Amino acid sequence: MNQKSGKASIKLTQPVYILNSASVVGTKEGEGPLGLLFDKVGEDDLFGCATWEEAESKLQKEAVGLALDKEGLRPEDISFVFAGDLLGQSMATSFGISTYQIPLLGVYGACSTCGEALTLGVMSIAGGFADKCVCVTSSHFASAEKEFRFPLEYGNQRPLSATWTVTGSGAFVLGREAKGINGKARAAVTAMTVGKVVDYGLRDSMNMGACMAPAAADTLAQHFTDFAVTPEAYDRIITGDLGKVGQRVLVDLLRERGIDISKQHIDCGIEIFDGESQDTHAGGSGCGCSAVTLSAYVLKQLEEENWKKVLFMPTGALLSKTSFNEGRSVPGIAHAVVLESVG
Incomplete structure (x- = not known):
């Protein structure tokens, strides 16, 4: 039986597995030290879209699609998707993965959202409420700057303590078996x-x-x-x-x-x-x-x-x-x- 451990932790008697995953990033991320490891690097940070927000939605859509394809799964094979982003009312998520028509549980923990989504997905499977789940989060440098700081057109100065919001989306397929359709879990x-x-x-x-x-x-x-x-x-x-x-x-x-x-x-x-x-x-x-x-x-x-x-x-x-x-x-x-x- 899964059990609470101490004040704030959960220990699983049976692991839940990350069967597969996918990463889609922008041009700057593709030029960085991990550039060759990402599944897809965009040719431009608009990803063929009209707005930064639409581009972020496309990041999520492509990351989920790639993760499902890698595991040989269809949207109807997934019980729930746990997803979130940084924009108001999680709009990147709402527009990004609506076409998959998977039951959605939107989450928000700012930049910790990936950890929150994974935790909730794992708990759902471990508790017997789901067979497979997808967890996906995204951010976009330009949409986040507009949301929280200044639009790029302002050309404002950034102090050395500032961080650069990553343009990217990561999606993870969770399941209860150690082996997925395409082999060993990650x-x-x-x-x-x-x-x-x-x-x-x-x-x-x-x-x-x-x-x-x-x-x-x-x-x-x-x-x-x-x-x-x-x-x-x-x-x-x-x-x-x-x-x-x-x-x-x-x-x-x-x-x-x-x-x-x-x-x-x-x-x-x-x-x-x-x-x-x-x-x-x-x-x-x-x-x-x-x-x-x-x-x-x-x-x-x-x-x-x-x-x-x-x-x-x-x-x-x-x-x-x-x-x-x-x-x-x-x-x-x-x-x-x-x-x-x-x-």
Whole structure:
């Protein structure tokens, strides 16, 4: 029987598997260190569409289609899709995957949405409520800038603490069997830790890493307590979107609690871009950042057994235009998922 572990975690007696996945990214992401690993790189960031928002919807549609095709599945084979994005009322999701006509459960955790979607999808399958689920998230640099900061036409200056919203979408097919139609599953999900909202009162929307790091530290500390493990239990501890500034804050916050993750920690926002040559300042962020990095890079390492066990933890900054303009702080949240090599 699946069981609650400690205050905020779930341990699965029977793993749920990531059967397959797909990643679709923009041109800048394709030029980065992981460029050759993505399934599809757009020829331009509009992806043949009229608007940035429509382009983001197309990212989701293509990522889901690719993931299903890889696994030899049709939309009617999927019980539920858990999906989300950064735009108002999750409009990229609404327009992106409506044509598949799969029962939809929309989720929002800002840049942590991939971790939230995976957690809910796994719980649905583990609880016997679904046979197969799809989890998909997306973000787009231009649509996010327009939503949260300034339209690109403004040409505004970005401080070095700012992160670059990833243009990309990652989709994952989950199932209860270790082998999919096309062979071995990519990874097994064996446990999850659900994060809570953590607010240190920071108000700088151009320093998302610092705003999200306290939530990442809180979820990690809770995870280690709930499962009575140390960082050495994992080959890698992978945050989603902290970037270089947030990474330093996270390591320092955990050291204050007597926890050192410096040897195991990597961040998707740091891995996806070459900060020096690509001028992305602190690194990458966005719902698509952790999703495409997980699909293209992390799962590949688990498949090849370079890593046996990792803790994947996307991080989100829970702000909106309204809260920011009213002078409110930027709370954070982070959800952790334990991934293991199938062998």
